[in-house]
Amino acid sequence: MTVRLNQTNIAVPQDWLEEPLLWFLRDHAGLRATRFGCGVGVCGACVVHVDRTAMRSCQVPVRDVLGRHVVTLEGLAAGQPDGLHPVQRAWIEAAVPQCGYCQSGQIMTAAAALIQGQPPAGVRAAMDQVMCRCGTQPRIARALARLLGEG
Amino acid sequence: MQRRTLLRAMASVSGLGLTAAAGCALLPPLPYRRAPTAQDAALWLTLESDGTIRLLLPRAEMGQGILATARALVAGEIGWPLERVVVDLPNTTRLPPTRATVGSDSIRDFAPLLIQAATDLRRQMANQGFRVGGPLPETGPIAGATAPDLVRDLVTGRATPFAGDVHLPGMVHATILPPPQLGLKPERVQDDDARRLPGVLGVVRLGHRLVLAAERRGQLDAARSRLHITWTGTPIPETAVADAVDIDRHLGMGPLDHTLRADPVSGPWDIDLRLDVPMAAHASLEPRTAVAQVHDGRAEVWTGSQDIGFVQAMVADALGLRSAQVRVQACRIGGGFGLKTVGTIERDAALAARALGRPVLLQPGRAEEFADAFHRPPSSHRIRARLGADGIAGWHHAVVSGPVIFTDAALTPLLRFATSFLADGGVSRGLELPYRSTAARMEARSVRLPVVTGPWRGLGAAPNGWAMETAIDALARHHRLDPLALRRTLLGQQQPRLLRVLEAAAAQADWQAYQATPTRALGLACGIYKAMTYVAVVAEVERTGASVHVTRLWAAQDCGRVFNPDQVRAQVEGCLAWCVGMALVENLSIANGSLSATSFADYPIPRLSDLPVMAVSLIDSTDQPGGAGEPAMVAGTAAITNAIARLTGDTVTRLPWRPTSRP
Ligand code: FES
């Protein structure tokens, strides 16, 4: 029983199968960029990619991702020459983060929408479901506009 | 305890300048109020033999960018490469206690001392033969303050800076179990069923507080559903909180306890408004979180707290240790906004760690966080005003609110009694009228509520500023005056800095030439925060059917010398996002005896599509630097509701705005 995690296969111990993927990532795999915000699928802080699709890891038992490819923020830039995914680069240019707590979920959600070739409205609809209390949305909007070639 | 001692201790809480000896057995733990000194600042910088400068500032980082700004200040003043200034979050071992990171005063109160310390270090380094440069330019932004390297660490996941990222061997996970209704206390707790589940350690009872622990975080949900807890007490009635602050009931009993200005005022009035603000949650994305470990008569705590000194005092008090036996390490805060100022969670984590004999990571789930955290108190206002030839001829603003600075979350019952004699400066913050007036009366009362309330971004200045600026617009409407023109006249020459930001915001929005339509209008508001920062906001609001949408926001702010303009703009944007929430969505109500909020689904906060393009202009100035984290809270909300009032013709008297069902 394995899961492919940021390009590497790792074994899943039997007693982790029913646990939420979020805690498997954080407490078993030691990947702590994926964060807890609500635990009920509402805030988006825990978004990761499962086979290139955005999923809320607090809502997914580990069992459901066996044999699939999970990518977290730590693995998003794999294969990029400067170690940054275009979304991360846009986030740095627009100086988006404040406290930073929500930003893993923001970036992973934006990246998944772009990877899937969503139209601008689809990208924004996806981002509308990711909460940020610090109020970084105006800067997220700026970064998205740049990524979508709008300005 | 003598009442005098107690009052003296409280004076320190209210900011009158005395310092309480926290951790001293005679006094309950209290926050430190002492301002930093040059002597403190000498400890903030250490030079290593290879020329690395270590910077340890007693300030919390919660997204306001203090680490980046402080690092750039030091590098600039010494003329030293940015990457050779290493900045760390503080702990209670390395630095003496300093006041909490609250009230937007880190730059105002700490930056000048830090620069002086850097100047001293530059001299010392020059003597040791280091080729130093500097000093900082007198004006303008400083180099390196935007810190792309620190941003990079956050957006790549390289940084794991939050308390929940701390991992200790043998650590267990825990959450709080708040009562199902407000005002209840646990009576019988049976956790045998839950403890039969693998990994579940059960409930630790800390007086009336319950902590549930398990080997793994994911096991807590299943464990909770297998607990059998009986609760006692009487749930509070649905209207208890609103009734408690009802301004007209209080005014009917006579004057309020605390007066800021007490000129005799009397009618007739041009306007007479009753204005109500509901409770609101902080709703930081990161719930309050602490990791604690207790062994050999010592405790170690990791927390994203705005006040590690107070945390240390509370933990020491709870465990019966001396302060020196408790080490608190600050972590980055995933959103503070005033909530993370009291050491409740840290104390619970430490007590649970001692009881379980294991390190504990305590992080309430979202529903538990809403139920257990303190909130912005509701406030109820009456404002009566009359214009005269010489400005405002009569102004009466009375406000009743729940506690803000004297939050129940931080006070023992005895201190609650003692503080009832003192004015809660958090309630009356921002109650001063900046406009020319010949007679004004401002009075405030703080009442204990059956829910715990405390500081929330901007404290009383957010609701008070909204109420005041709503009334000014109502005055303008009453006299058919342009709101900008009226404010100009009323400010005259007495508030040049406020007038300047007002003109700047209006110019940005092209106020004079703007063509309002039946579905689109502008509103404006302005205000002063803590006599240090001046801000004005213009909002454009569009109506579609029964709902409204904020389509543009322009803000102008004068917070004196600005070191890091991009970061100051980010703080203003953050405030404006909160103002959109305050104006249009946020309302923490009570239903069936408990708070209505359990997640972001039933306590919505503004989202991407709710927030408009924001233009923030900063007045370049050489004045003493002021704060930026809260000031725009005094103006943003009223700018939005004033725009709504221009669309509907009705003054918005209750937050959040709801469409009226007028015929
Ligand atoms: S933590 Fe998963 S959606 Fe909020």
Ligand code: FES
């Ligand atoms: S940056 Fe703090 S919650 Fe989004």
